[in-house]
Every structure is written in structure tokens, then in C-alpha cells.
Amino acid sequence: MKIAVLGAGAMGCLYGAYLSQKNDVTLLDVYQPQVDAIQKNGLIMIENKQEKLFHVNAALSGTDIGHADLVLVFVKSTQTYDAVKENQKLIGDKTLVMTLQNGAGNDRDILKFAKHENIIIGTSKHNSVTVEPGKFQHTAFGVTTIGTMDSHSQKDLIAADILNQSGLEAIVSDDIQRIIWSKLFVNMSVNTLTALLQTRIGYLIRNKDAWDFVKRVVYEGVEVAEADGTYFDRRETLEMVRKVCIEAGDGYTSMYQDRKNKRLTEIDKINGAVVEQAKLYGVPTPYNALIVDLIHAIEGTYCELPD
Ligand SMILES: NC(=O)C1=CN([C@@H]2O[C@H](COP(=O)(O)OP(=O)(O)OC[C@H]3O[C@@H](n4cnc5c(N)ncnc54)[C@H](OP(=O)(O)O)[C@@H]3O)[C@@H](O)[C@H]2O)C=CC1
């Protein structure tokens, strides 16, 4: 299979490395030092304290490498539209396009360039951190859950096969709305709180005050999901979030990494999207609205000089 990964960041490298064991994989990124390092030295993964080298192709985003069988989108959700547009030559009539990104609306951005029945959407419970150009650390293992935008297309089964054959455990779900909401519950609480507190994921379940805040944020989300037509039991949902915190306890969320590297976060596509949706149904979301403001205030500090 010819696979192109858009975004050679923490997650693009992780999935690209695993998939390259059975497929012809090219990573496409805008960051020249990353592309150069992978072309020159290959891609190094640190996993269970050991280094492993993968021979993966890398090219600058927009390079024409012809149609791919599968395009995996792993840029930040704020960059989805631009990245897919820039690389639309990869997408033919039969090309599957898969997003495992966080945030709401990635599928809608991809739909402008790919066929409805070829779009696969899902969640990844893996965690990965960029160490330096050409090197990343696989900090937590987890399952990949996928489904299709078109409930009659069974192309999620093909995608699950590709992932499973490369050692990335994948399961298929026929309820896309549940997938999207489940992902939002984790990201709206775990990503934001770890970014605000600058902690590893596991801290959230060890500190009672932090966990209380997670609970309030998630319960608000559950109310919005229900108003939107997808019911979740709030205790079960909180338990699902807790499990992620246990499994990825030693890891750092992508939003934590954004703050550390002074990069804009995906807050508007996560809590921001939930707050906007809540307004449509008149559901109050004070904790999520507060988090959106706090994260934006933090982003504002990036251009301040240190005191
Ligand atoms: N890290 C994690 O553990 C997890 C992350 N996720 C989600 O996965 C997605 C990717 O996250 P992550 O890998 O951490 O993000 P990164 O920021 O590490 O990687 C994204 C990469 O895409 C590059 N990029 C930006 N614009 C383009 C473009 N037009 N074409 C090609 N590449 C581009 C970025 O370059 P530059 O930095 O120069 O902009 C960067 O190298 C996010 O939605 C995130 O929330 C989900 C689960 C876990």
C-alpha cells in the first residue's frame, strides 16, 4: 500500500513508523529540518527506553508523489484545510483519507477534497512526543477506533486491516457521533488541564482538585452531547477519561506540548467548538468557556518578553 502521512509531528511519525513496516510510507511536512533529518538518518523511535530505526520517505508538504492508497492526516486541526488542499494531488477517486486528529470539524475540511465514502474518522489513544528532528518518543500505547462518514461504506474495515497488520491495534465502530464525542470528552478535559497545570497526564487522577475540575468540564460536555442527540452516562464517561489518564499517565498531551513550545493550541476546535454548540441548545458551559479564555490568555503570553 502506498501511504502518505500529512504532518511529520509526534503522531504522524508514530503512525508512519509503524505503517512503514508493511507499506510504502511518505511523511509530508512543512518543517524543513524535520524532512531533512528523516531523509538523511531515517526516523528514530524511542519506545520502552529502546531506540528503533525506521526507513521512511520524507518530503516537503505539497510535493507531488502521485495518488496514494491511504492519506493519513496528522496536522493540528487548525491546519487541516490548508494541509489537505496543498496535498490534494495525493487524493484520487479510490484514495482513503483518514483523520485521527483531535478537535471537531476535520472531517468537514477533508470533505472539500475527498469523497464522502472514502473518509475515515477516528480516535487514537496513543501518546507521542517529538524529541528532536527525526526522533520521537512513543509514550503510551492505546487502541485506534475508526468509522466512516458514510455508514454504508465499509472502507473502515480496509483501514482497520492496514493498521492491525502493522501492529497498531484498530477497532471499527458504526457510531461516528459517539467516536467524535468520546474523543472530545478526553481532549476538553485532559489536554486543557495538563496544558494549564503543565503536568503529565497521570497527575490529573492523583490530585483531587484537578480531578474535580476534569469532572465539571466533562459533565458539561455530556449535557451538550445529549442536547445534540448522543446520550452518554456521565459516570461511565468519566471512567473512560480516567482510564486514558491511567494508560497514558506518563505521557504529555499535545496541548501541553503546544504550550511548552509556544505554539497556538487546538482550543477553538475542542472546548471552543463545544461552547459554540452548547449555545445552539441553550446549555450552560461556564467551565469550558473559562478554559477557552484561559488557554487564549496563555497563548497571548508567547509574544511577551520575560519579566
Ligand atoms: N501528540 C499526541 O500524543 C496526540 C495528538 N493527537 C492529535 O493528533 C494531531 C497531531 O498532533 P501532533 O502530532 O502532536 O502535532 P505536531 O504539532 O507534533 O505535528 C503536526 C505537524 O504538522 C506540520 N504541519 C503544519 N502544517 C502543515 C501542512 N500544511 N502540511 C504538512 N504538515 C504540516 C507541523 O509543522 P509546524 O510545527 O512547523 O507547524 C508539525 O510538524 C492533533 O490533532 C493532536 O491533537 C491525538 C492523540 C495523541
Ligand SMILES: CC(C)(CO)C(=O)C(=O)O
Ligand atoms: C490525551 C491524548 C494523549 C489521548 O491519547 C491526546 O489525545 C493528546 O495528547 O492530544
